[in-house]
Structures are given as C-alpha cells and as structure tokens.
Amino acid sequence: MIPAQFDYLAPTSVEDALAALAEHGDDAKIIAGGQSLLPVLRMRLNAPEMVIDLGRIESLRGVRDDGDAIVIGAMTPHAVVGADPLVAEHAAVISRAVEHLADAQIRHRGTFGGALAHADPAGDLGAPALALGAEFVIQGPGGTRRVAADDFFVDLFETAIGEDEILTEVRIPKHTGWGAHYEKFVRVAHQWPIVAVAATVRVDGGTIAEARIGLTNMGSTPLRARGVEEALAGQPATEDAVRAAAARATEGTNPPSDLNGDADYRRHLATVITRRAVLAAAGG
Amino acid sequence: MSTTQERPADAVEREIGRDRRRKEDQRLITGRTRWTDNITLPGMVHLAMVRSPFAHARITSIDTAAAKESPNVVDVLTGADLGESLGVNINAWPITPGQVTPTHSPMPSDRVAFAGEIVAVVIARSPAEARDAAELVDVEYDVLPAALDLKEAAAATGDQGALAHPDLGTNKSAYWVFDSGEAGTGGSVEDAIAKARTDGIVIEREYRQQRLIPAFMEPRSTVVDPTGEQLTMWSATQIPHILRFALAATTGVPESKIRVIAPDVGGGFGGKLQTTPEEWITWAVARRLGKPAKYTETRSESLMAGHHGRDQWQRLTLAAEKDGTVTGFKVDLLADLGAYVSLVGGGIPVLGAFMYNSIYKFPAYRFAVQTVLTNKTWTDAYRGAGRPEATFAIERMMDELAAEVGADPLEIREKNWIKHEEFPFTTVAGLEYDSGNYEAATARAKEMLGYDELRAEQRRRRESGDPVQLGIGVSTFTEMCGLAPSRVLGSLDYGAGGWEHASVRMLATGKVEAVTGTSAHGQGHETAFSQIVADRLGVAFEDVEVLHGDTQVAPKGLDTYGSRSLVVGGEALVRAADKVIEKAKPIAAHLLEASVDDVEFSGGRFSVRGTDQGMAIGEIALATFAAHNLPDGVEASLDSDATYDPVNFNYPHGTHLCAVEVDTETGALKLRKYVCCDDIGNIINPLIVAGQVHGGLVQGIAQALWEEAVYDESGTLVSGSFVDYLLPTAADTISFEIDHTTTPSTTNTLGTKGVGEAGTIASTPAVVNAVVDAVRHLGINDIQMPCTPERVWKAITGAGGGPTEGAAMPHFDASTGMEGTVDRTTGGTDA
C-alpha cells in the first residue's frame, strides 16, 4: 500500500517542531514511531500534506529520575521503556504492560508518547498510566502545561493535546515497592487486548493497603476501576476477597463489541481478569 | 493387505530418505531472487485498480477525467474501453451440464457483484502515481440488494431475497449428487437411516465451514511484456501451464505466441490456483499500449479480492447400530461460490465428495451439494480443497457417535475402519484405497500423546470441578491426493487431465537438468526432485538442477495443487530418468565393447557383468555429446521425456491427537499437546515433510481457533486486514510431535503418498473435537468455528455460540484527527 504524497520535516528541537506545526496547522501530522500513523496513511484513511518527525529531537528520549517521580520522554521506544531499571523499580506495572505490547519489531519502533497520544482505547499503556496517576507534559506555542491522567484521555483517539501542541514527556509518581501485574486477554499473541487490566497494589502484612486498577478497552478511553480500588482497600489479599472486589470492575464501563467479543463478554472478562491481575500483583 | 515397513537399513547412503536442507531456501528467504514484483522492464508502466466498495451495484457512470490529468498518468481505462480484448475468466469445471454460470468479465462495465470488483484501471509511470490517480476516478453507483447470507441466498427468488445476478433468476448454480445406492457401490442411505430410527442411533448435526482466506506471503503480481514475438506473462501463480491455456482460449492470442513464467512464487495454498481478473486486465493493457505493464496487489486487495476458501453449511445424518457400527452417512452441503464460478469453483466440494466416508467401511452413503452464488468474493481451492471439509464432518460425527454410545472415540473408529489386512479396499464412494494401516498409526499416536494418562487427568479435573478443563481430540483422517487420473477427471467433467510431464537432460559435463511440469511455490521441489534424480541416475545431488515454472523451459505440465507434485510429477521424473538409462545403455555397451545384455546399471555406473570394466553415466553423456563413436543408428542424445498419468489416487492417512485446556471462566483455549503419526508412504526428504506437516497443522488449527473472513450486512469484508483476520504466528503455536508409519503406496514406483495437505486436513477436527470434549460434560456438543473464547464461554454459560458479528477493531481508522480521503459513494479507495 502506498500513502498519498506528503512533505516531510525532521526538526531537531521541540521549538522547531512547534513552529512547523503552527505553520502547517491542519495539514500537518506528527510522526513518532509511525506504528499507528503509517498504517493509517498507507490505507489512505488520512492524507496529511506535511509529516513532522520527532525522531531527531534527542531531548524527547529516555527515562530519568526526578525525585518523587520518574519522567519518560515521549519519544522513548517501548523496548527501551520495557528494559529500563527505573521503570521496573518505581512503575513496574508499565514494565509488565510493555512486555506484551504488540511484537518485538513494533516495540522497537513505537514510542511511549506516541502510543499515549494516539489514545487507542485498546492500547496497552493508557491503563497503567491512569492507574499510576501519570502527569502529561504538553508543550505548545504558549508554553508548557501539565495535564493529569484523569483529564488526558478525552475520547476514542482523542486526548487533551491541542492541535498546535506536542506531548513531550510523562511524569509517573513513584510506586516503589508496589506489587504490579498487567493481565492481557488476547486470542493471538500479536493482538491488541480484547480486555486488559493493569493492577498495582501496596500490600502490608497480607492486607491490601492501596490498590490502583486501570482497565484497557472497556470504554472509549482507558478507565480507572475506582469501585474495585475502594473495595480492595484494607482487604486481605485472598482469592475470595479479591473476587468480591473484582466484581465491581464493570462499574462505569461501556465496552465495545467487535469480532473478538461483544460488550457483555468483555464485562464478564473484566471481572475475571481484574481478579487475576490483582492476585498476581499482590504477590501471587 | 498392506505392509508397513521399517526404513531400509541402507537408507542413509542414498539421497532418498535424507534430511537434505532445501537448495532453494537461501534465495527464497533472503528475497534476492526473481519474485514477479522484482521484475523491471524498459518502459514498463504500472497499474492500479479502482475497485467497487459495494457488494452489488449498478455502475451509472465512471468519470476518469481528473485521474487522466494526474501527474505521469498514461491512461485510465474501463471495461467499456477495453471491451472484447479483456477476454473472460473461465470456470474449468462445470460440475453439472446445467450449471448456472454467470459470465465473468475481468472488469464489468455495467454491474459489480462483490466489494472489491475492479471497475477501472489506472496506468501510470510509477505505482505511487497510479495509486494517487486511482483515488481521483469518480464512479457513481446505484446500490442493489445484495445476496450475502448463504442460506438466505440459496432460498432467494429475487422477489423474496436478493439475487447475486438478477438476470440469472436464481442463486442456485448446480446440484451434484453421489448416491452409493444409485452408483452400485453401496446400499441406500435412506433405508439405513429409517432402520436406525427404529432400532439404532441416528445423529443429525449441522456444521459451519467458515470462510477462510489463503493469505499467502507474497501478494499476487503480474508483469506482461508484449514487445517480443511472443507475449510473455510473469505471474505469481501456481499454474503457469493452465494460465497459458486459459489466456489462449479466452483472449484470442494463439497459444504458441504465449509464454507464461511463474518465477519464484511466495506461497499459494490454493490461493494462486486461479486465473484472475488482474492478470487478464494487465494482459489487455500491455497489449493495448504495446508496453510492458506490471500490477502488484496490496495486502488489502489480496485479502479482499483474491479467492477465498471453504464457506459451507454441512447438514449431516449418521445412522448406526446401537453398538456404534455405522450403517449409513448422508451429507447435504450448501457451498458458497461467491460472486462468480471460479476456475475450479463447484469442483471444490465435489473433490470432498469421495472422502466423507473416510477410513471407514460404511455400507451406505449419499452426498449432495448445492452450490450457491452470493455477492461476496469468489471461492476456490484452499489447502485441502474439499477434503478438510469432509474430514471435519466425519471426524466430528464419529466423536458424536462415540459420545452417544458412551465409548472411547478411538474404539468407535476402530470398530468402523478398514483393517490393514483388507487392502486394497473399494470404498462406498467407489474409490480403491491401495494401502494403509490405521491400527499402527493410531497405536503410535496414542503412545506419543500419553493418551491414557491424559484421560485420567481429564477425569480428575472433571471430578474436582477444576476451572480449567482438559479435552482430548481425535482425528483419524485419510485423503485422496495425487490429482489425478485423467479418466476420473473426465468422468467428473473437469476441463483438463491429471497427468504430469518431465524431461531429464544429460549435459555434456555430466550435470543433469530435470525439468518438471509441476510448479513449486515454496514446497521444496528443487531439493526433493534432485534427490530422486540423483538416486535414479547415480549422480551427485548438487549436479541436478530442477527447472520448472516457465512454459518455454517446461513446455508441458499441469502445475502444482492437490498434493500431486511428488506422486505424479516425481513419478514422471523417475520414468524420464529411467529412459535416459535405457538410452545410455547401448552406448555404454558399445564403448565398453560388450553386449547390451551384459551391461548393467547401478550407482551411476554402467558395468560389464563379471568384469571390473565400467563407465560412469557422466562419461557416457560426454561421449554422446561428442558423438564421435556411437553405435550405428543411435541418436546423439540421452535426453528423455515422460508423461505419466496416474492410475489411481493415493491415500495418505494418519492419526492426530490433541489435548486442549479450556479455561471455563473465560473460554480461553490453550493447546497443551499435539501429536500425529502420518503414513505418507516412503519419504524422500524427512525435513521437507516435517515442514509440510508443521505448516499444515498450524493452518488447520487456525481454522479451528482463529481465522474467519467476516462480511457485514452491507457486504463489506470486515476482517480485511491482519488486525482482524487472525493469522497465527509462531508465538501462537506449540511444538508439535510428529512421527510416521510407512506403508508404501502401491500405485507409484517410489511408494510415496502426498503430504502437502495432510496436516491441514487432519488438524481442524482434532482441535475442535478436543474443545468439545473438554466441555461435553457441561452439556455442550458443538462450538462453531473458529472456536473463539467468546463462543466457548457463551456455550458454557448457555448463551449460544452463533455466527461472528460486529465490526473490525478500529485501530487504523480515520482516527488521527483529520478528515479522511475516503468517499464511499464514489469508490476509488484502496480500503
């Protein structure tokens, strides 16, 4: 498949990229790893006249420690995030999610920021980011702003990033010592999740002191399973207690129906997968 | 009586039976070879197709003006522009004299009959410019009601229910019957069923063979060069010879002016056993412009418009005595042809007609198929072609019978199957099975699986109510392969024969060219055929060059499908090689100054009996080339041809056993173990056989668990990309354990049987039987394919496991914030 013709710019600074975005406006698209954008262009579902590549902006790459948070540059490839020791130590649920994201080739091309900016409700990174209370750093002509995870995901493929803005980095509050698990339900290995659950819990002497649960593909955005979180707090990390809490995973969800399952089936899956994810995170 | 052999002790010394690495793999795997799309000719133009987004519509206008103005566009042509020069795409197998066959123009100018049908072609200097301009072709359609659902289409009259081709007045194409009572090969099935209703067992089921997409690795591609004395077509096809014949027959170009080349071809699985609109259009365009032209499809086009496979409803009635002895089997099929009757078309279900009785001794059998036209992509051969459908039906039914009788599924099968001492055996479908040993293969497979231990584990899990249940699936299959005795094909009204041709040419330097009329597209013919010829002529494996796939190099042949290349094409090669030896013998005798009767040939040498005198065949070849000293009246050539027409099919068989874990909480399935013991007669190259079996297994398992071509209610292919058409990868499979028993075929010299389709045919029912077995105690006796977790879970919770519905996952939709360029009303997209 051949995309429609487009021009291409590869700025080396965020400022230059923003200037290019401002100049070309509606006709421009940012490309990060291209793993979602290129298929769209090749299938001619979209035809921007200008493609602005963030690949040469070094400042957007890498993971750093910033006190009570770690900061992941938007252009950090999935594979780098997955292998990063800071992420493993302080935000383990992200490491778990990246392990099963797409396949090795895509993990080396696709980027952390690109995936979150794309906001596919079946994307594997939204639920972990939400569960961990990530903050999204967005830069535009007027400067830089921070958006909380709860406000970042607006709708299907829609985020708080404005048309003239770029997501530069994501700040993840440290969850050092929390148990973590990402349970992904698929039919074949390289598939987007039919449903997935990101669970991270702080266990204190056999009791779940705090739990953060994110749901993937249970609505038009990633969702936080607050009902489950509430129900888990203070409960023993036992099968029965977790099962009862996980039953609330369907609250507030509005899952899609597609070839892999209808909404009812997804709701059912969410309860089972939530239970499994929490038990695994709690030290199973 | 069949004899099952140990491999001969000297096997390692010889080429046949050796694990030779495939000669062709380096170039195929690196891609540094002549794939059709790699071919570039001076002045070549590139084609892009404009395809209908609608399943059924009248074309009211096509405006090509804007596209013609697009940069570097040479021309934009419609069906009306190309007219008669387009020719037609033909059906080679009208299964009944009265078959209703719509005319299939490669590019209709009035009405489209499936989404993806070509309505215009853009010709430009580059593929990108052709694609850009294709977006600008403005086609207006009047949408017509579409015939989509197979059952509804079969019942449609036009007044009630849409017709795929309104002018035909019906969607029913042909009704073909085999009845053992009428054929004199068995009794009446109706009698058997009636009797069983009073004092036996009658099992009635309806199974769905979902629509599949062959999904070969290399998309189809065609290059046509009209600039020489001959017109040359390169095509990514399985059938260069049939293609040449069809071009001559339908486009008015004499056959002698046509050369067709299938260069290296990247897979087919039956999907390239076709003569396609794309080839015919490229042909017509190149001729019209007098310039070389190339068309290479996109993956989306391949999934949408390359032919699909399967797509049947099977209504089955099995009659048996109370002890599980089968007394009759009745098969009623509805088979979806799609919008046109393809090259083999209705012949696909007919190829299965002789196999529903499988390895069993049924006294009565009846098969009937109604082929039906719909407004979907046409269907044709897909690995196994009719035989997987047959095997699925009978192997599922044997499990149902076992459950009804309360017996082990293997015992029920053994009660009914042909015993090894009963071969050759004439079946109720009228075929003579030459050899087989179902007992031996089954015993070995049981041992490999650890059958009894797993049954014990299954009992434990059931008793403890384990959320993970275990199922064991059985499939004891056979198939007819080695297509085909020409007389049989003639009796079935197929448009060609089933022979194969080979030439063996001895070069002056002692090297050998082995020319075959089969057309490899990934199977490894070059390696296996080299082994055969090397053994036969006693030359080195490396000294044999296998040539194929070019009608000028290999002028005669019937190509590759139906597990025929080795058993028919290999046999032709053996015969040609034997003729070389026969021709060399008098020359050897002459040069050795001995009488012909005293000269014997062995291990590549002609020697004089009782002496140490002899000459290698290569030396004879050089002497023949020089021709200085030949016996009087002997021609100066050792080259030989042979055309071999098989007298019978051959019948590989095997026992496949599989263990599947079912997570009853989610419906998720996990393959735990898969073993098979296939009997494919003598094996030329075990490594290649293992490759064929492993690949075949994955493909058959994929039908059971993953793949399905789904259309929505407007006739759009929803599973139109690999995001939604779930082709498995290595990550989804387990390590298979395979073994063989060896019961040589008695119908060819090498004692071989076909293996290309075996894994695919056998594995689908093995897996589905395992899934059903895992949950049968929950009151479930069927789960429709593909057995998705959702279907399994719904079956368990009593919510039913109906057809796949719903939309594709929207990962790559017009999601990135801008208006897309797609206009569904004007078409012209490469959706």
Ligand SMILES: Cc1cc2nc3c(=O)[nH]c(=O)nc-3n(C[C@H](O)[C@H](O)[C@H](O)COP(=O)(O)OP(=O)(O)OC[C@H]3O[C@@H](n4cnc5c(N)ncnc54)[C@H](O)[C@@H]3O)c2cc1C
């Ligand atoms: C076959 C396949 C399977 C996949 N499977 C999965 C899976 O299982 N799970 C999963 O989570 N993902 C999956 N993906 C998607 C993958 O994670 C992509 O990498 C990701 O969705 C997009 O990241 P990217 O860097 O490639 O972004 P691109 O494709 O380059 O961009 C995506 C979108 O985000 C915008 N964008 C990118 N970066 C920025 C930025 N910094 N600021 C503002 N806007 C930006 C672009 O303009 C574009 O609209 C799969 C992809 C493929 C092709």
